[in-house]
Amino acid sequence: xxxxxxxxxxxxxxxxxxxxxxxxxxxxxxxxxxxxxxxxxxxxxxxxxxxxxxxxxxxxxxxxxxxxxxxxxxxxxxxxxxxxxxxxxxxxxxxxxxxxxxxxxxxxxxxxxxxxxxxxxxxxxxxxxxxxxxxxxxxxxxxxxxxxxxxxxxxxxxxxxxxxxxxxxxxxxxxxxxxxxxxxxxxxxxxxxxxxxxxxxxxxxxxxxxxxxxxxxxxxxxxxxxxxxxxxxxxxxxxxxxxxxxxxxxxxxxxxxxxxxxxxxxxxxxxxxxxxxxxxxxxxxxxxxxxxxxxxxxxxxxxxxxxxxxxxxxxxxxxxxxxxxxxxxxxxxxxxxxxxxxxxxxxxxxxxxxxxxxxxxxxxxxxxxxxxxxxxxxxxxxxxxxxxxxxxxxxxxxxxxxxxxx
Amino acid sequence: xxxxxxxxxxxxxxxxxxxxxxxxxxxxxxxxxxxxxxxxxxxxxxxxxxxxxxxxxxxxxxxxxxxxxxxxxxxxxxxxxxxxxxxxxxxxxxxxxxxxxxxxxxxxxxxxxxxxxxxxxxxxxxxxxxxxxxxxxxxxxxxxxxxxxxxxxxxxxxxxxxxxxxxxxxxxxxxxxxxxxxxxxxxxxxxxxxxxxxxxxxxxxxxxxxxxxxxxxxxxxxxxxxxxxxxxxxxxxxxxxxxxxxxxxxxxxxxxxxxxxxxxxxxxxxxxxxxxxxxxxxxxxxxxxxxxxxxxxxxxxxxxxxxxxxxxxxxxxxxxxxxxxxxxxxxxxxxxxxxxxxxxxxxxxxxxxxxxxxxxxxxxxxxxxxxxxxxxxxxxxxxxxxxxxxxxxxxxxxxxxxxxxx
Numbered sequence: 001x002x003x004x005x006x007x008x009x010x011x012x013x014x015x016x017x018x019x020x021x022x023x024x025x026x027x028x029x030x031x032x033x034x035x036x037x038x039x040x041x042x043x044x045x046x047x048x049x050x051x052x053x054x055x056x057x058x059x060x061x062x063x064x065x066x067x068x069x070x071x072x073x074x075x076x077x078x079x080x081x082x083x084x085x086x087x088x089x090x091x092x093x094x095x096x097x098x099x100x101x102x103x104x105x106x107x108x109x110x111x112x113x114x115x116x117x118x119x120x121x122x123x124x125x126x127x128x129x130x131x132x133x134x135x136x137x138x139x140x141x142x143x144x145x146x147x148x149x150x151x152x153x154x155x156x157x158x159x160x161x162x163x164x165x166x167x168x169x170x171x172x173x174x175x176x177x178x179x180x181x182x183x184x185x186x187x188x189x190x191x192x193x194x195x196x197x198x199x200x201x202x203x204x205x206x207x208x209x210x211x212x213x214x215x216x217x218x219x220x221x222x223x224x225x226x227x228x229x230x231x232x233x234x235x236x237x238x239x240x241x242x243x244x245x246x247x248x249x250x251x252x253x254x255x256x257x258x259x260x261x262x263x264x265x266x267x268x269x270x271x272x273x274x275x276x277x278x279x280x281x282x283x284x285x286x287x288x289x290x291x292x293x294x295x296x297x298x299x300x301x302x303x304x305x306x307x308x309x310x311x312x313x314x315x316x317x318x319x320x321x322x323x324x325x326x327x328x329x330x331x332x333x334x335x336x337x338x339x340x341x342x343x344x345x346x347x348x349x350x351x352x353x354x355x356x357x358x359x360x361x362x363x364x365x366x367x368x369x370x371x372x373x374x375x376x377x378x379x380x381x382x383x384x385x386x387x388x389x390x391x392x393x394x395x396x397x398x399x400x401x402x403x404x405x406x
Numbered sequence: 407x408x409x410x411x412x413x414x415x416x417x418x419x420x421x422x423x424x425x426x427x428x429x430x431x432x433x434x435x436x437x438x439x440x441x442x443x444x445x446x447x448x449x450x451x452x453x454x455x456x457x458x459x460x461x462x463x464x465x466x467x468x469x470x471x472x473x474x475x476x477x478x479x480x481x482x483x484x485x486x487x488x489x490x491x492x493x494x495x496x497x498x499x500x501x502x503x504x505x506x507x508x509x510x511x512x513x514x515x516x517x518x519x520x521x522x523x524x525x526x527x528x529x530x531x532x533x534x535x536x537x538x539x540x541x542x543x544x545x546x547x548x549x550x551x552x553x554x555x556x557x558x559x560x561x562x563x564x565x566x567x568x569x570x571x572x573x574x575x576x577x578x579x580x581x582x583x584x585x586x587x588x589x590x591x592x593x594x595x596x597x598x599x600x601x602x603x604x605x606x607x608x609x610x611x612x613x614x615x616x617x618x619x620x621x622x623x624x625x626x627x628x629x630x631x632x633x634x635x636x637x638x639x640x641x642x643x644x645x646x647x648x649x650x651x652x653x654x655x656x657x658x659x660x661x662x663x664x665x666x667x668x669x670x671x672x673x674x675x676x677x678x679x680x681x682x683x684x685x686x687x688x689x690x691x692x693x694x695x696x697x698x699x700x701x702x703x704x705x706x707x708x709x710x711x712x713x714x715x716x717x718x719x720x721x722x723x724x725x726x727x728x729x730x731x732x733x734x735x736x737x738x739x740x741x742x743x744x745x746x747x748x749x750x751x752x753x754x755x756x757x758x759x760x761x762x763x764x765x766x767x768x769x770x771x772x773x774x775x776x777x778x779x780x781x782x783x784x785x786x787x788x789x790x791x792x793x794x795x796x797x798x799x800x801x802x803x804x805x806x807x808x809x810x811x812x
Contacts (some may be wrong), residue, residue, distance in 0.1 A: 167671060170578025176694040179699075248704060258676075262696040264683055265573060266676040270664075277670055288582040289667040295584075298654060303709035 008054035020109035063093030130282035141236030164256030229319025329380035337362035340388035426515035469499030536688035547642030568664030569684035570675035635728025735786035743768035
């Protein structure tokens, strides 16, 4: 990527029609000092947006979820008189996009566990991975970082907190860092009590105070599981142990994260809440390229505030620290249970406050294994989803019974 | 200094009985992971405190202002049965301390222009200079930085703002920094209006909200000339032009300074308001050593606030930018006029709001010269002091006349 000014770097995007994917394309379009070429795109089933992206960027390969989506996409491109790229599908399609020979950098921005295998393949091939899919590292941090070490691949975080930590750590020595501090907006329930949180509707939980993101991550931000996942992600990215990673609630989301050095000095990275900054950083590192977005205006912020997270109202944080401490396949199981529970909440099958209950049930039942290979993790993921679905069904059944009695 | 863990580094302190000097000795005493040895001390006339320092650190050479002070010191050491070091006096004494052959690092912490020559000599000898005396760089930044370049000496800032900038800039490329942002507490008159400032007493002006410092710098903080001097200091330390250096008022003094990168990212250094952090950083760089001071607790701060400085109430800022832009001997003249005006204010000869008036008068009268050598600067300093004294006398005379008429 350092040769970006002399030749155009190839970029592949996993999850191109999502929030990070769209912003990545905007960054690539806006970069005037560094030429990047989109060589492959992978999306789910939003073929209309994908068709627009194909028309604008002319990738060689695109991947969609299913054969049906592929059919729709072909028809749409034909109708709009756009040259057909090679169209592939499913997990094999995602892997083909992630391992495209002309892709120097892969932006891994699918939601949830689906990005796991293609991201691993990209790392094994030594490609730079700009990682927005934190579940990938939560599930299989050991395999991912080992693959990167073996091939010499760079793993650069797009999550604003980890991107901030990457920036803070640039000039510092690992052994001179006392701890890293992830900031958290606190989500829409920061100032609500437990009773209010129990009755929270999906639309309330979707009201993120500072960041505009996808549904799954927004619910994770409401339960603060997002921060828990980020603790595990930070461990794998930067090599800090659970006792060296702290969380501070910072409602304004101006300080994206901080590090505290052994001499007491704190280095913080700040910026506006626009994912394009982190995406651009991950694409152009170690260079920084000029950016047309309005700069941070600290005088326009009414103040920057910091509080300790409330572990009682947000039990997901403790669950994530527990998963990190116990290690093995437990983080993968926790992640899978969380995905199922969040999905059940979005479908109004369970309450917001039942998400951590489901996760804890699954974690308690989980038979923890050392991570040997992908199969171990996929099996843990699968078993945890089954356990989560059972726990969700049991809760939903109980709820229905209670409703009937009333 | 990188060998600090294998041999004990020699330290000389200019201004050992002042605020920075005393804190420097406390840092040296507290460093358990790096051995430092005090080889020479220079103080003014506080021989009692100096005697304590000699008893504790056994320097080989000490310097005091005058023969009278030297006599007092000898008597005191004799009475306390402390072995006499070599005792020297005046500017020659300061230079002897600064150039002590066993001093690897010189902490330059005298107040005002007196530190100029000894600091230059230390730089010429290739010694690391930990610089707390910002007037030195304001007067003769060109000569100082050139001396450092020629000899390979390191110039490390002890001023908390510049120390913060040094930390922020560690992992970054100069050409990728869009601007540097010095924070200012805003001083005791941040929320006062112009009329209140005109009537400000010396004791009111001495009430610094966040830092506990010497008299001259505290008054400079009340007029914000301190920040103006720091703008010029930052220019020489880091090579940024006047349009790339900004000031933000930040009443809590938690963020010690910041840099904004071309991609919009802001890197900030934060810490508690204790000069020992910056002193230790300058002594141990590029290493960071563990520090026993309580760490920064952001949850204990009610909030971090930022405002644009009011150039109307604090005209010293614009005067400093003007001096930096026009260059030559004008910054030295401005600095000299400021020292005289501050001294006149402390002696209740002029009002606080007359300090910038005196400085502006002197700057307007100054015949600007390119900086060729020390003599040019010393001459500019001398002429500016004469002009300032005349302006102060004229003001005091006018004031007396007005008082008589009433």
